[in-house]
Amino acid sequence: DTGVSQNPRHKITKRGQNVTFRCDPISEHNRLYWYRQTLGQGPEFLTYFQNEAQLEKSRLLSDRFSAERPKGSFSTLEIQRTEQGDSAMYLCASSFGLAGLMETQYFGPGTRLLVL
């Protein structure tokens, strides 16, 4: 199975520490998305890449958050100076999309972050 993978699956950190998550999309997919999901809620969009270009960032993505997708393959999401409010499930999704068309997004299992 070559679905979307995310690492680590769980992360516990202390407030103020930096954390980095990795997402490996389905290999032929050109689009990659990051979402955040808190308990009892639907996911919220954070950012989106088409190949290596970051094309959209939500206002939820404060300057403590940064995402990269070097070479248009895997992506990393870094949170600096974590706060307790950052505790959530961070989801990655990928799709193969042509201009103007909405393709199905396939999700990874998520990384659950707990900030103490």
Place this chain on the structure above:
Amino acid sequence: GDSVTQMEGPVTLSEEAFLTINCTYTATGYPSLFWYVQYPGEGLQLLLKATKADDKGSNKGFEATYRKETTSFHLEKGSVQVSDSAVYFCALSDTRNYQLIWGAGTKLIIKP
């Protein structure tokens, strides 16, 4: 902005009962509509989708029809099983940047 509203849960049904989970949306343009399912301990999986008005998406006995006149995409299944117990999310696509906009999810509990 665009938004999705779905019925609050949990919804508790007996096995073989008829299921409806309501979903309504507001959107500019012509979004695609999706139902995703999240089984306990697992990631989000696409259940079905519809890309234009009057399209019917179907999968695993579930169906939903894209109704533009009522801005709805209600999920239905004629006879539910215990294995259908999960959280169901309705979502629409933002045609400007392809992000998905989600409802809050509806937890479904099926009792034997």
